[in-house]
Amino acid sequence: MKLFRKKPESAPRIVGVFAYVDDLVLAIRSAKESGLAIDTVYTPVRIEEVSDALGARPSPVRYFALFGAITGIVLGVGLSIYTVLQWKFLVSGKPIIPLVPFVIAGFEFLILIGVLFNLLGVVIMTRLPRFKLPKWYDIRFSGDRFGLVIKCGPDQKENISTLMKQSGAESIHEYGP
Amino acid sequence: MKGFTYNSVNEKVLGTLYVPSWKYWSFVALAFSCFLIGMTSWGYQIAVGIGASGDNHPVMWGTYLINFVFWVGIAHSGTLISAILYLFKAPWRTPLARAAEAMTVFAVLTAGLFPLIHLGRVWLVYWILPYPNQRDLWPNFQSPLVFDVIAISTYLTVSALFWYTGLVPDLAVIRDRSSGVRRKIFGFFSLGWTGTAREWTHYGWAYLLFAAFATPLVISVHSVVSWDFALGIAPGWHSTIFAPYFVAGAIHSGLAMVLTLLIPLRRIHGFENILTMDIFENVAKTIVFTGVIMAYSYGTEYFIAWYSGNIYERDIFLWRAVGPYQVQFWIMVIFNAVIPFLFYFKKIRTNLITLFGISILINIGMWFERYVIILSSPAHEFDPYSWGLFKGPSIVEYGIMLGSFGMFFFFFLLFAKFLPSVSISEMKEELALPKRPGGRGSDETI
Numbered sequence: 001m002k003l004f005r006k007k008p009e010s011a012p013r014i015v016g017v018f019a020y021v022d023d024l025v026l027a028i029r030s031a032k033e034s035g036l037a038i039d040t041v042y043t044p045v046r047i048e049e050v051s052d053a054l055g056a057r058p059s060p061v062r063y064f065a066l067f068g069a070i071t072g073i074v075l076g077v078g079l080s081i082y083t084v085l086q087w088k089f090l091v092s093g094k095p096i097i098p099l100v101p102f103v104i105a106g107f108e109f110l111i112l113i114g115v116l117f118n119l120l121g122v123v124i125m126t127r128l129p130r131f132k133l134p135k136w137y138d139i140r141f142s143g144d145r146f147g148l149v150i151k152c153g154p155d156q157k158e159n160i161s162t163l164m165k166q167s168g169a170e171s172i173h174e175y176g177p
Numbered sequence: 178m179k180g181f182t183y184n185s186v187n188e189k190v191l192g193t194l195y196v197p198s199w200k201y202w203s204f205v206a207l208a209f210s211c212f213l214i215g216m217t218s219w220g221y222q223i224a225v226g227i228g229a230s231g232d233n234h235p236v237m238w239g240t241y242l243i244n245f246v247f248w249v250g251i252a253h254s255g256t257l258i259s260a261i262l263y264l265f266k267a268p269w270r271t272p273l274a275r276a277a278e279a280m281t282v283f284a285v286l287t288a289g290l291f292p293l294i295h296l297g298r299v300w301l302v303y304w305i306l307p308y309p310n311q312r313d314l315w316p317n318f319q320s321p322l323v324f325d326v327i328a329i330s331t332y333l334t335v336s337a338l339f340w341y342t343g344l345v346p347d348l349a350v351i352r353d354r355s356s357g358v359r360r361k362i363f364g365f366f367s368l369g370w371t372g373t374a375r376e377w378t379h380y381g382w383a384y385l386l387f388a389a390f391a392t393p394l395v396i397s398v399h400s401v402v403s404w405d406f407a408l409g410i411a412p413g414w415h416s417t418i419f420a421p422y423f424v425a426g427a428i429h430s431g432l433a434m435v436l437t438l439l440i441p442l443r444r445i446h447g448f449e450n451i452l453t454m455d456i457f458e459n460v461a462k463t464i465v466f467t468g469v470i471m472a473y474s475y476g477t478e479y480f481i482a483w484y485s486g487n488i489y490e491r492d493i494f495l496w497r498a499v500g501p502y503q504v505q506f507w508i509m510v511i512f513n514a515v516i517p518f519l520f521y522f523k524k525i526r527t528n529l530i531t532l533f534g535i536s537i538l539i540n541i542g543m544w545f546e547r548y549v550i551i552l553s554s555p556a557h558e559f560d561p562y563s564w565g566l567f568k569g570p571s572i573v574e575y576g577i578m579l580g581s582f583g584m585f586f587f588f589f590l591l592f593a594k595f596l597p598s599v600s601i602s603e604m605k606e607e608l609a610l611p612k613r614p615g616g617r618g619s620d621e622t623i
Contacts, residue, residue, distance in 0.1 A: 019611065019613075020611050020612050020613040021610045021611055021612060022610075022612045022613055023613055040373045040374070040375070041373060041374040042371060042372050042373055042374075043372055043374065043377065044183050044372060044602070044605055045183075045372075045377075045602055045605040045606050046377040046378075046380070046381050046602075046606065047377075047610065049610070050374055051374060051377070051378055054374055056374065056375075056378045058382065059378055059379045059381075059382035059383070061379050061382045061383045061386065062382060062386060065383075065386045065390070069390075076327075079307060079318070080318035083307065083315035083316070083317075083318055084318070084319075086313045086315060087313075098319060101318065101319040101324075102318060102319075104324050104327075104328075104397075104401065105318050105323075105324070105327060107393075107397060108324075108327045108328050108331045108394075108397065108401075109327070109331075111331055111335060111390050111393070111394045111397075112330075112331040112334060112335070114386075114390050115334070115335045115338060115339075115387065115390050115391075116334075116338075118383055118386045118387060118390070119338055119342070119383070121379075121383065122342070122379050122380060122382075122383035125375075125379040126375065126376045126379045126380065127375075128368045128369055128370065128376070129368035129369050130368065130369025130370075130371070131369060132369070133369060133371060134371070137371050139353035139354070141371065141372055142187075142346075142349055142350045142353045142371075142372055143183060143184055143187055143350075143353075144182060144183035144184045144187075144611065168613060
């Protein structure tokens with residue numbers, strides 16, 4: 001997991017704009033088979049087929065959430081116990097550390113810290129916030145078009161363009177370093 | 178969702194964000210005026226002291242706690258719709274979810290003010306927070322009031338984050354179709370979202386986990402609120418049924434408020450194709466379900482009071498039905514546990530006027546349920562010497578109550594005009610994926 005962002009790379013990119021998701025998936029699979037470096041795929045919605053084609057694995061965000069939840073329950077119950085131990089009052093013959101009411105504090109802290117870590121996880125993993133959009137980002141990607149961005153070396157441009165055309169790309173753009 | 182494409186969903190929802198008419202601004206001004214009346218009343222109470230509220234022994238909480246519980250209850254169906262129905266993959270939740278989540282956030286914000294208002298010396302509120310002070314005086318973690326602080330602040334944080342997280346992709350859609358200052362504002366709040374596969378993967382997991390955390394939270398929060406009462410030994414309060422009874426009541430009132438807000442919203446925004454009658458019908462059916470739970474809970478309370486043989490329990494429940502609060506009691510029973518059953522009739526649950534009217538009656542009924550529960554028990558405890566009736570609400574309480582409704586509707590009106598009131602990205606997910614006609618190059622891949 002990379003906690004710190006790398007400096008933007010200067011390799012040129014070829015961007016294919018697709019109108020149909022099956023064309024996009026075909027292009028992704030073809031690019032992977034050809035050993036090309038897929039930089040980014042843009043879609044207006046979450047699409048399982050695209051994730052499958054890219055070979056996406058389950059997100060580590062769940063580990064952030066799990067860690068937060070465990071931290072939360074320890075913090076909630078621990079804080080409750082710590083506070084009663086400061087004075088050790090006996091009330092109505094009840095135990096000094098009555099665990100039943102502390103379950104509530106533990107539960108609420110579990111949720112709160114779990115959610116905060118879940119948020120932290122998604123922020124780190126998605127590398128957001130981003131203050132400047134990539135120059136190849138096309139506003140149609142939040143509308144009804146799909147984008148495939150492939151990094152390329154100087155001798156790969158022709159191949160990538162052909163691959164995208166054959167897959168059904170509506171338009172192809174090249175962005176220099 | 179027939180007849181929609183990705184672009185038409187964008188256009189339809191973004192079309193609601195155009196310059197509003199004078200009618201819209203007049204409603205905003207009305208809501209804001211009510212809010213100002215509330216703030217003025219609270220300011221007066223702070224200046225004069227809590228005695229200005231007129232609340233006195235034995236019914237110390239007056240309408241402040243009624244409104245607190247009422248607004249927390251309203252908040253609940255937002256999470257029910259956005260989180261619980263998300264986990265159950267109920268398809269009719271999608272068009273409702275965003276507005277219901279917004280309703281939750283604004284209702285919790287409103288609810289959270291009432292304990293502060295009732296404190297009187299509001300500037301000392303930090304005493305309830307767990308922080309190390311020089312005398313090692315910590316809040317008592319065995320007190321239901323501390324449970325309340327933890328639960329409500331957690332609920333506000335979680336519901337606000339859940340709502341905002343869901344908004345991020347939609348804010349990016351608006352950013353991409355705006356210019357100038359508007360683009361900068363939406364660009365800032367959309368956090369530079371571009372809809373990459375990486376973003377969607379992690380976002381999808383995070384959203385699922387948000388829903389998974391929010392689901393038990395919604396059950397716990399109103400349970401905790403119910404324990405404010407149930408952990409007291411007053412007759413009519415000290416009951417194990419309170420947690421599920423309050424949770425069901427909260428969802429009952431919240432669903433009614435969803436109808437109250439979304440029926441006008443549908444008309445104003447022209448969302449007839451999105452907020453379809455089927456969706457409202459499903460909400461009405463869920464209200465019948467929660468209405469059954471309410472009726473069962475009311476019946477169980479009376480049965481247990483009789484069956485237990487406890488004279489104090491029997492007396493308080495008899496007193497509620499025939500005593501000085503009988504009007505409020507029968508409003509509660511009829512509006513919450515009788516009228517919702519009208520939704521059994523298809524004609525009634527598929528008519529917007531009856532849906533809207535009944536939703537308002539349920540809201541009124543649920544407000545009076547809190548009135549009956551919260552005000553009657555301390556007014557009629559064990560010792561007749563300490564019996565006494567609630568004399569209010571006073572003019573200050575009326576002002577603050579009006580202010581709370583003003584604040585809620587003020588925020589909701591701003592939300593409905595300046596943010597997408599229907600989730601664009603989730604609506605698109607409901608549509609069929611755009612595939613090449615004839616399936617060129619697609620059949621072997623998908």
